[in-house]
Amino acid sequence: xxxxxxxxVSEVVGEMLMIGLAILLISVFASVLGxxxxxxxxxxxxxxxxxxxxxxxxxxxxxxxxxxxxxxxxIIGNDTSRRSFIRQDPRIVLVPEKNVLDLGSNITIITGSAxxxxxxxxxxxxxxxxxxxxxxx
Numbered sequence: 001x002x003x004x005x006x007x008x009v010s011e012v013v014g015e016m017l018m019i020g021l022a023i024l025l026i027s028v029f030a031s032v033l034g035x036x037x038x039x040x041x042x043x044x045x046x047x048x049x050x051x052x053x054x055x056x057x058x059x060x061x062x063x064x065x066x067x068x069x070x071x072x073x074x075i076i077g078n079d080t081s082r083r084s085f086i087r088q089d090p091r092i093v094l095v096p097e098k099n100v101l102d103l104g105s106n107i108t109i110i111t112g113s114a115x116x117x118x119x120x121x122x123x124x125x126x127x128x129x130x131x132x133x134x135x136x137x
Contacts, residue, residue: 042128043067045101049121049133055111057121057135066102067125069094074109075122076135085109 045064051057057076074085074092085092093108094101101107115135123131
C-alpha cells in the first residue's frame with residue numbers, strides 16, 4: 001500500500017518543480033527584456049521666432065518632434081525680470097488650436113508691452129529647454 005502513495009507524491013513534486021522552473025524563467029526573461037526598451041528622450045525641434053515690435057512673439061514649429069502643449073512653459077526675461085506663460089494663460093494663442101505643438105503649428109505670446117531691452121525667450125518642458133532666442137527691441 002505504501003507504494004501507491006509514493007507514486008502520487010512524486011507526480012505532485014514534479015509538477016511543482018516544473019511550475020517553479022517556469023516562474024524562474026519568466027522572471028529572468030522579463031528582467032533581461034527591460035534592458036532592451038528604448039529610453040525616454042527629450043524632444044528636439046527647430047523653432048523660428050518672430051517679433052512684431054509691439055510685444056507679441058510668435059514661435060513657429062519648423063521641424064522635429066511634437067510636444068504636448070500642456071507640458072510647455074514659455075519664459076521671457078532678461079537679467080532683471082522674468083515672466084512665465086503656460087498653455088492655459090489667455091495671453092497664449094496656439095494655431096491651430098490643438099493639444100500638441102507639431103510641424104506647422106505656432107504659438108503667439110501676447111506680452112502687452114514692447115520689449116525694452118534684449119530679452120530671451122525660452123521654450124521649456126519639465127525635462128528640457130527646447131528653444132532659446134534673444135528678442136531685440
